[in-house]
């Protein structure tokens with residue numbers, strides 16, 4: 001999976017390696033999130049939702065761009081999870 005910020009490589013990390021471990025325990029039973037090894041960008045469902053909400057409060061155009069990117073990245077993530085669960 002490519003980073004939405006820098007196109008770097010995003011790797012799956014267990015949540016217990018995170019700096020703030022209680023942010024998004026609900027995502028995939030709270031086991032994994034995605035971290036960009038290039039820029040440090042992090043993504044899971046809660047982070048994506050929080051970014052979208054923050055953008056909505058500030059600027060609608062920016063919100064739309066962010067939300068589309070969140071949805072794009074989540075779609076990629078879901079495809080990857082679905083693929084891995086069948087492997």
Ligand SMILES: [Zn+2]
Nearest residue numbers: 003006036039
């Ligand atoms: Zn990145």
